[in-house]
Amino acid sequence: MEIGIIGTGNMGRSLGILWAERGHAVFFGSREPDKARQAAELAGRAARGGTNDEAARFGQVLLYAVRQPPSEVFTSTDVLDGKVLIDCNNRETPEGFAFEPPSRPSLAEKVASDVPAARVVKAFNTFAQEVFELSPLPLKEYGVSVFVCGDDSDARQTVSTLAEDIGFVAVDCGTLRNAWMVEATGDFIRLLIADRGRGPYATISVRELPRADSERLGGRKSGYK
């Protein structure tokens, strides 16, 4: 797949390198093209680097790893039409990790309203950069969730496949209206990692347990089928 990385900070660089290692064609973009080319060098021969505009033109899938709205990042947002745009952003960390509840529109909904012709998917915002160093193995052993939501189900599927390529387990969270929950989970894991001392290898994941064969607790089911 052709993947454009918009913003070559920690998240963009790490994910771009991992996807390049798995055989995808990756173009790193940055406001500072030299930084993008340095990331491309780390990623090897399948990667190139340049401007954000060039990265956006290159990719069918774009990782959006900058905080500004797309209309301030690209010369024209027409280049995003129809593309899968992965928003991996979290809110700024407040003083003392004193997060207030999120509101709607969520960060991802704001991106989507800025570029309505793009297919925006929220994903990759619920772990620290250090987790990527385990990819794809031994990361695969741990079944770490990537929570994925977006209004276009094909786009969600594409992003889920890219998550599984590098050792994560994709969790389908439905439409973009649910992005506030995924973003709140990003706040929560950062609180646990940094404020509660769990460290950068703490992750949060969904797991299905085996069905119980007992009904000793009175047998009234939760109604969740």
Next chain:
Amino acid sequence: MEIGIIGTGNMGRSLGILWAERGHAVFFGSREPDKARQAAELAGRAARGGTNDEAARFGQVLLYAVRQPPSEVFTSTDVLDGKVLIDCNNRETPEGFAFEPPSRPSLAEKVASDVPAARVVKAFNTFAQEVFELSPLPLKEYGVSVFVCGDDSDARQTVSTLAEDIGFVAVDCGTLRNAWMVEATGDFIRLLIADRGRGPYATISVRELPRADSERLGGRKSGYK
């Protein structure tokens, strides 16, 4: 420990039975004392049943499993002074699971402001009743998180011990101002269980991965130590 169960619905009945099975003295309370006595019969000889007032007087630790504020549940809330009051409630599920973001005060903060002399702890709101049927074994194998927050650290510790008694892993989430995150996690898992089809054995947990020994991704750490 003496544990009072306030409200003998699914949550109260299940947790009360499990704690009684682990050797705690449990008193079930209900607006309908006959229902409470039926739960006590399921729980065996270490358990009794009666009114909510009686259950509150009995316990050092109280599971608060009703939706009304304490001032509407007890004849006098003086009985709660100094007690550990575990709020395990979630918001009502909206039509179509279209959860809006939470606001503050959270449910747990509202309980705490209603009874400021109680030591309120948020916990046990992030899984379906079916998960309890696995307790304590094989539940213990799966390391399912119980997210615990409250302003009194001794009270958090007490609740964490009670969670671990029945096979969960307690996750210290800090003070009650963070309860909105735990409640949002309760919304999120209900969305996944019911709307996204994951079923009642889907759980959400924190796990720490092993430290990576590679630094191939450029080595700039997240800053989370």
